[in-house]
Amino acid sequence: MDLREKLNILGDAAKYDVSCSSSGSNRCAPKDGLGSGCGAGICHTWAADGRCISLLKVLFSNACKYDCAYCVNRRSNDVPRATFTPKELVDLTLEFYRRNYIEGLFLSSAVIGTPDYTMELLIKVAKELRLTHHFGGYIHLKAIPGASSSLLYEAGLYADRSSVNIEIPSDAQLQYLAPEKNYASIYRPMNFLAERKLEYNSERRLGSRFAPKFLPAGQSTQMIVGASGETDLQILKLSAGFYKQQQMKRVYFSGYIPINADKRLPVITTKPPLLREHRLYQADWLMRFYNFRHDEILDERNPNLDVDLDPKAMWALRHPEFFPIDLQTADYEMILRVPGIGVKSANLIVASRRYGKIRLEALKKMGVVLKRAKYFIYHPDTPANLRRLYPEMLRPLLIARPKPAQLDLFNDAPLALPSSAASQWNVVQPPKLALPA
Amino acid sequence: MLSIHYDSSFDGFLSSVFEIYRQHLDVGEFVAERSYETEQGTVSADLFMQPFHIETNEDSARRLKRAIVNAASEDVLSLLMAAFRSEGAGVEMGILAYLRKLFAGLEPNYAKNPASAEMLPLFKLAQSVRHEAGGMLGMVRFNKSPDGTYVAEIEPKYDIVEMIVGHFRGRFPNGRWAILDSRRGYGVYYDGRRTNFVSMPDPVAMSRAIASGAPPDEFTRMWKSYYDTMAIKERLNPRLLRQCLPVRYWKHLPERQQSLAGVEVGSGRGEKRGNIGFASQSLPSVVAQRNAAGAMALPSHA
Numbered sequence: 001m002d003l004r005e006k007l008n009i010l011g012d013a014a015k016y017d018v019s020c021s022s023s024g025s026n027r028c029a030p031k032d033g034l035g036s037g038c039g040a041g042i043c044h045t046w047a048a049d050g051r052c053i054s055l056l057k058v059l060f061s062n063a064c065k066y067d068c069a070y071c072v073n074r075r076s077n078d079v080p081r082a083t084f085t086p087k088e089l090v091d092l093t094l095e096f097y098r099r100n101y102i103e104g105l106f107l108s109s110a111v112i113g114t115p116d117y118t119m120e121l122l123i124k125v126a127k128e129l130r131l132t133h134h135f136g137g138y139i140h141l142k143a144i145p146g147a148s149s150s151l152l153y154e155a156g157l158y159a160d161r162s163s164v165n166i167e168i169p170s171d172a173q174l175q176y177l178a179p180e181k182n183y184a185s186i187y188r189p190m191n192f193l194a195e196r197k198l199e200y201n202s203e204r205r206l207g208s209r210f211a212p213k214f215l216p217a218g219q220s221t222q223m224i225v226g227a228s229g230e231t232d233l234q235i236l237k238l239s240a241g242f243y244k245q246q247q248m249k250r251v252y253f254s255g256y257i258p259i260n261a262d263k264r265l266p267v268i269t270t271k272p273p274l275l276r277e278h279r280l281y282q283a284d285w286l287m288r289f290y291n292f293r294h295d296e297i298l299d300e301r302n303p304n305l306d307v308d309l310d311p312k313a314m315w316a317l318r319h320p321e322f323f324p325i326d327l328q329t330a331d332y333e334m335i336l337r338v339p340g341i342g343v344k345s346a347n348l349i350v351a352s353r354r355y356g357k358i359r360l361e362a363l364k365k366m367g368v369v370l371k372r373a374k375y376f377i378y379h380p381d382t383p384a385n386l387r388r389l390y391p392e393m394l395r396p397l398l399i400a401r402p403k404p405a406q407l408d409l410f411n412d413a414p415l416a417l418p419s420s421a422a423s424q425w426n427v428v429q430p431p432k433l434a435l436p437a
Numbered sequence: 438m439l440s441i442h443y444d445s446s447f448d449g450f451l452s453s454v455f456e457i458y459r460q461h462l463d464v465g466e467f468v469a470e471r472s473y474e475t476e477q478g479t480v481s482a483d484l485f486m487q488p489f490h491i492e493t494n495e496d497s498a499r500r501l502k503r504a505i506v507n508a509a510s511e512d513v514l515s516l517l518m519a520a521f522r523s524e525g526a527g528v529e530m531g532i533l534a535y536l537r538k539l540f541a542g543l544e545p546n547y548a549k550n551p552a553s554a555e556m557l558p559l560f561k562l563a564q565s566v567r568h569e570a571g572g573m574l575g576m577v578r579f580n581k582s583p584d585g586t587y588v589a590e591i592e593p594k595y596d597i598v599e600m601i602v603g604h605f606r607g608r609f610p611n612g613r614w615a616i617l618d619s620r621r622g623y624g625v626y627y628d629g630r631r632t633n634f635v636s637m638p639d640p641v642a643m644s645r646a647i648a649s650g651a652p653p654d655e656f657t658r659m660w661k662s663y664y665d666t667m668a669i670k671e672r673l674n675p676r677l678l679r680q681c682l683p684v685r686y687w688k689h690l691p692e693r694q695q696s697l698a699g700v701e702v703g704s705g706r707g708e709k710r711g712n713i714g715f716a717s718q719s720l721p722s723v724v725a726q727r728n729a730a731g732a733m734a735l736p737s738h739a
Contacts, residue, residue, distance in 0.1 A: 004662060008662055011663045028607060029608060029609070029610050034608065034609050036608045043575050044575040044576070045690060046681040046682040047664065047667045048674075048675070049668045049669050051667075051672075052681065053664065053667055096656065098587060099578060099581070099656060099657070100575070100578060100605075272671050272672060348551055351549075355546060355550035355553070358552070365561070366557070
């Protein structure tokens with residue numbers, strides 16, 4: 001099997017891993033080496049599904065000994081199997097890096113032999129890149145659940161970021177779908193890495209500049225959405241816990257794509273829940289950049305996110321007591337909570353309001369989405385009809401109307417209009433086309 | 438009214454501003470003398486303006502820079518430089534208007550207000566220039582030439598080559614590489630120790646020389662096939678792809694080049710096509726079309 005074929009098989013096997021960030025690590029190129037880290041992260045290209053590709057994301061091997069129901073590489077699947085040699089992978093990474101195709105390496109692997117053996121192989125690749133080739137680019141290493149602590153620690157010395165995937169948002173469901181895994185075995189490496197990172201941070205803070213760097217870009221994790229029956233509240237609560245306790249940098253959600261026919265999983269024709277995944281990411285952003293707590297976004301009475309409205313608008317409609325706010329005097333935190341105002345515009349508003357009144361015109365130029373924001377802010381230009389609006393009146397105004405679609409000229413099927421629209425407009429069916437044969 | 442001609446560099450522009458203050462010139466527009474075409478053009482649009490050439494003077498540019506830093510800050514100076522790189526029509530007049538108000542000193546703290554009428558458009562412009570420069574860090578694609586030099590060709594919308602060179606010097610300090618802007622006919626070459634600016638008057642010849650000097654190799658082909666496997670077909674989203682990776686960049690990305698054949702480019706707004714297409718047609722017009730088609734079909738049927 002040649003290298004190109006291997007790369008295709010092992011890239012294909014790794015593509016369901018969502019994480020592809022290259023941020024959080026600043027590094028100058030080592031002496032006699034190449035490669036640097038850019039704190040903001042750099043996207044190098046985007047795949048046809050719109051996901052960014054910034055790291056060479058591959059598995060070391062896809063010959064797995066586990067049999068997890070949701071995974072494409074499970075033992076019982078009939079897929080081509082391949083395994084890299086460390087040298088092949090190192091050469092590939094360096095050559096791609098020199099051509100500026102990638103920002104670094106994302107290395108994961110199926111479990112071959114024992115977890116320890118698999119982890120050793122991953123470390124070997126990272127070590128060779130860092131020590132032999134003086135590679136300063138980004139390295140993301142998967143921590144294999146069940147690997148020994150000393151190996152995890154060694155991985156942390158060479159990798160920028162490490163991750164253990166929680167996979168399914170509840171323990172019972174995980175054990176049901178992946179008989180060889182449970183939460184305890186996943187939390188153990190996570191907690192171990194989080195503790196070492198804390199130790200390292202305190203050591204650096206005490207002034208030891210030469211303490212070896214340990215996972216400078218922290219940890220991340222990923223969970224599959226829609227494979228088992230968890231609510232959005234459970235998912236957000238779990239991820240809020242990760243941010244707080246394990247000091248995760250990111251929690252990724254992956255809408256379940258049916259790859260395997262398995263009676264424990266949704267049927268194979270299920271569409272991936274892309275909109276739900278999108279809403280979860282929006283909620284995740286609210287927690288990370290907008291100072292929202294997870295129990296503010298969702299609670300026991302509303303355990304799921306609204307499909308039609310983004311979580312911020314949903315929160316605003318549930319809390320009419322805070323609105324409308326006066327942009328001239330409100331706190332930054334409160335301005336951030338207005339639907340349609342993001343971090344950049346909020347900063348601009350706060351920086352500029354002391355020098356003059358903020359008018360609608362200026363807001364538009366700053367990039368505020370007035371379409372949504374106008375119902376929640378008070379300013380001198382507010383038209384009288386927007387001054388007292390109730391949540392019930394606002395909801396239909398905020399929901400995006402469906403886009404008009406092109407009708408097919410040569411299709412005999414009757415017009416499929418939504419029933420309400422049909423009754424409103426009383427559409428007359430156009431005569432059917434009768435084209436000569 | 439004068440049409441100020443200068444050599445298209447930022448220092449040249451600052452020297453012009455310096456002269457405008459010193460000689461109390463009445464400025465109508467700026468014309469940058471560039472060797473390549475931009476949307477702004479190199480000829481004055483107004484017949485009745487008198488051309489007035491100003492030589493670049495580094496000393497006066499330096500004095501003006503110091504004055505800007507004193508009156509505002511380093512950040513404002515770098516923001517003006519970024520906005521200037523957009524090469525947009527009228528950006529020079531925008532900067533001049535800002536500087537006039539800044540140096541007049543009539544409004545207290547004018548320099549600190551990012552949302553003033555003069556500053557906000559420059560701020561937005563600088564934002565989009567910096568956004569492109571940041572994105573270009575990932576979208577430069579090197580090919581290896583036989584002598585071991587890595588060569589990349591780019592065609593950015595704004596003049597950002599100088600903004601990204603530092604990044605690559607830090608990343609590949611021991612290699613030899615070149616990044617060439619074939620739209621503007623110049624670029625940088627790094628020989629392992631320092632960067633040199635190189636220019637080529639004919640962009641087409643430059644582009645051809647790069648393509649023949651550093652052709653795609655086996656790694657390029659591996660990268661392409663790797664790229665194709667990475668897309669999950671259940672999640673295909675062409676609209677998101679174009680939003681993140683506008684079609685105007687595809688030409689120099691080996692992984693997207695073959696998709697370029699299916700898209701119309703060149704008209705600048707090419708990336709907006711595809712989805713808008715027919716959706717803007719309203720329901721009545723479609724029904725009318727169907728009726729017309731039906732009416733046309735009737736005679737042959739009868």
